[in-house]
Amino acid sequence: MLALSGIRKTFNPGTVNEVRALQGVDLTIEPGSFVIVLGMNGSGKSTLLNAVAGSFYVDEGSIRLANHDVTKWPEHKRAKLIGRVFQNPFSGTAPTMSIAENFALASRRGHARGLGWALSPHLMKPLRERIATLKMGLEGRLDNAIGSLSGGQRQALTLLMATWLKPELLLLDEHTAALDPKSADQVIQLSDEVIQRDKLTTLMVTHSMQQAVSLGDRIIMMHRGRVLHDIRGAEKKRLRPEDLLDRFDEVRRRELLDESAAAMLNELYI
Amino acid sequence: MTLLIGALIIGLILSLLALGVLVSFRIFSMPDITTDGSITLGASIAAILLVKGVNPIFATAAGALGGAAAGAVTGILHTKFKINSLLAGILVMTALYSVNLHVMGRSNVPLMQATTVASYGEKLGEWLAGGKTIHIFGWPVGAADAAVLFLALLFTSAAGAAMFAFFRTQLGTAMRATGDNPQMIRALGANVELNIILGLALSNGFVALAGALLAQYQGFADAQMGIGMVVWGLASVIIGEALTGTRSLGLTIVGTIMGSVLFRLLVAIALRWGLNPNDLKLITALFVFAALVLPGFLDRFKPRPTSAT
Ligand SMILES: Nc1ncnc2c1ncn2[C@@H]1O[C@H](COP(=O)(O)OP(=O)(O)O)[C@@H](O)[C@H]1O
Ligand SMILES: [Mg+2]
Numbered sequence: 201m202l203a204l205s206g207i208r209k210t211f212n213p214g215t216v217n218e219v220r221a222l223q224g225v226d227l228t229i230e231p232g233s234f235v236i237v238l239g240m241n242g243s244g245k246s247t248l249l250n251a252v253a254g255s256f257y258v259d260e261g262s263i264r265l266a267n268h269d270v271t272k273w274p275e276h277k278r279a280k281l282i283g284r285v286f287q288n289p290f291s292g293t294a295p296t297m298s299i300a301e302n303f304a305l306a307s308r309r310g311h312a313r314g315l316g317w318a319l320s321p322h323l324m325k326p327l328r329e330r331i332a333t334l335k336m337g338l339e340g341r342l343d344n345a346i347g348s349l350s351g352g353q354r355q356a357l358t359l360l361m362a363t364w365l366k367p368e369l370l371l372l373d374e375h376t377a378a379l380d381p382k383s384a385d386q387v388i389q390l391s392d393e394v395i396q397r398d399k400l401t402t403l404m405v406t407h408s409m410q411q412a413v414s415l416g417d418r419i420i421m422m423h424r425g426r427v428l429h430d431i432r433g434a435e436k437k438r439l440r441p442e443d444l445l446d447r448f449d450e451v452r453r454r455e456l457l458d459e460s461a462a463a464m465l466n467e468l469y470i
Numbered sequence: 471m472t473l474l475i476g477a478l479i480i481g482l483i484l485s486l487l488a489l490g491v492l493v494s495f496r497i498f499s500m501p502d503i504t505t506d507g508s509i510t511l512g513a514s515i516a517a518i519l520l521v522k523g524v525n526p527i528f529a530t531a532a533g534a535l536g537g538a539a540a541g542a543v544t545g546i547l548h549t550k551f552k553i554n555s556l557l558a559g560i561l562v563m564t565a566l567y568s569v570n571l572h573v574m575g576r577s578n579v580p581l582m583q584a585t586t587v588a589s590y591g592e593k594l595g596e597w598l599a600g601g602k603t604i605h606i607f608g609w610p611v612g613a614a615d616a617a618v619l620f621l622a623l624l625f626t627s628a629a630g631a632a633m634f635a636f637f638r639t640q641l642g643t644a645m646r647a648t649g650d651n652p653q654m655i656r657a658l659g660a661n662v663e664l665n666i667i668l669g670l671a672l673s674n675g676f677v678a679l680a681g682a683l684l685a686q687y688q689g690f691a692d693a694q695m696g697i698g699m700v701v702w703g704l705a706s707v708i709i710g711e712a713l714t715g716t717r718s719l720g721l722t723i724v725g726t727i728m729g730s731v732l733f734r735l736l737v738a739i740a741l742r743w744g745l746n747p748n749d750l751k752l753i754t755a756l757f758v759f760a761a762l763v764l765p766g767f768l769d770r771f772k773p774r775p776t777s778a779t
């Protein structure tokens with residue numbers, strides 16, 4: 201279970217570049233729940249995931265994950281509980297190292313790394329079998345540098361790496377946004393399979409309304425560093441892409457209203 | 471012949487330095503100038519212990535550990551205090567200059583009377599050959615020189631193999647990933663800062679080991695002996711990459727050792743032909759400059775693939 205309470209984060213406080221990226225987020229996610237995170241650019245989706253992963257410490261609020269208060273844990277310590285796939289396919293793998301070595305690294309997530317051989321026979325057999333199920337022809341290329349693969353292949357492998365040891369929480373941040381449509385579909389399908397099979401608690405950011413309605417059991421919509429809508433249960437099941445677009449339009453109208461109000465105030469007082 | 475053997479031995483000893491530079495420069499992508507100070511530190515510590523009559527193997531190990539500590543300090547300055555890695559190296563190198571003078575108590579410590587690992591090798595050679603000279607392909611060779619060369623080759627190969635093995639362990643692969651993609655390995659639970667500190671310690675441990683052995687072979691430690699050594703190491707690494715390519719770690723390590731030996735041989739030949747020793751560092755720097763710039767320069771003249779994606 202993930203429980204966020206009163207999370208705030210301001211970047212570059214007190215400067216002209218000040219950004220209040222998270223302005224009080226309260227969110228509880230039950231074990232096994234698959235949550236889709238929507239919101240316009242800059243609404244704080246990535247910042248929310250980074251705050252949970254520990255890329256930075258939050259200014260206020262607390263983060264509990266799997267019965268630990270992880271608010272003050274450094275990122276590498278939280279990694280014991282968290283699997284991640286980034287938007288950029290280059291981010292999730294070590295390019296000059298082989299496929300097998302990348303998985304060897306992933307197979308020690310959250311464990312001490314000592315002087316045992318990285319590539320143990322215990323790893324190779326299940327690895328070859330698992331990679332064969334991708335049907336990408338990679339099982340015969342385990343010794344190839346992972347940097348020689350396509351973005352789609354790398355994202356698929358990163359997903360398998362992130363979930364090789366079952367994480368308490370899986371964080372997916374627009375992990376198919378940089379891929380061509382066909383690869384994106386493959387990776388999305390694979391993600392859904394893995395999440396269903398292992399009943400992974402998941403936060404997935406996406407821009408695709410189609411993915412948002414067809415995947416997951418809950419949608420949260422972020423706006424200006426807050427959770428604006430929280431759609432779950434029967435309502436989520438009934439949801440159609442049009443309904444979501446309506447909600448986006450509503451947000452956009454509010455945005456325009458804010459802007460015109462600001463412009464009016466400007467004219468009146470400055 | 472003696473000249474040739476001398477060049478080979480020094481090339482082999484300095485290949486340990488080149489392996490250290492390989493770790494910092496290629497695995498962590500940080501040209502680490504701590505090298506210039508830590509090779510002297512290794513030499514100073516070993517020399518002063520040897521003069522006091524300490525066992526040569528222990529003195530050599532102590533020198534290597536001193537270098538590792540210096541590398542760790544650079545790593546801490548860089549990771550914990552967020553100082554640019556180049557500047558962190560410069561600070562530690564500068565500080566080491568004073569440290570080395572303190573360790574030695576003066577700027578030069580001769581080892582003519584002391585028992586060193588080199589004198590072990592010489593005794594072994596003369597005992598095995600039963601005389602002062604042996605013949606290799608009909609050439610008379612000092613038995614002592616031949617034995618030292620053989621030991622240097624053996625030791626360097628073992629050190630290269632140990633480094634290769636280390637970088638295939640769980641810790642070693644995590645250190646390689648730290649240089650390759652820190653974001654990824656952090657997300658997989660490794661402590662990136664600690665890995666950088668350990669990596670620079672390992673690198674400078676190898677460098678100082680080279681210093682300790684070099685002092686014993688040439689018979690003195692000197693406060694100036696480290697100047698330009700990082701560039702020397704870079705040159706060896708680059709020559710090695712030209713020789714064996716960079717496709718696998720094992721080949722790169724073998725290449726680096728070969729690169730160091732080849733470079734030393736070329737230098738010995740050039741000096742023999744009348745190269746002014748004062749120009750050596752200038753030429754080494756020019757060589758590394760050319761090796762860094764030429765590949766990109768040549769690429770510009772290659773036909774490009776018409777569509778890129
Ligand atoms: N490391 C950072 N430093 C400064 N500003 C940041 C940083 N990360 C995000 N921001 C800002 O915070 C806001 C929210 O960004 P983000 O969470 O990336 O939005 P998105 O919902 O598009 O993922 C944006 O205005 C962004 O510019
Ligand atoms: Mg984002």
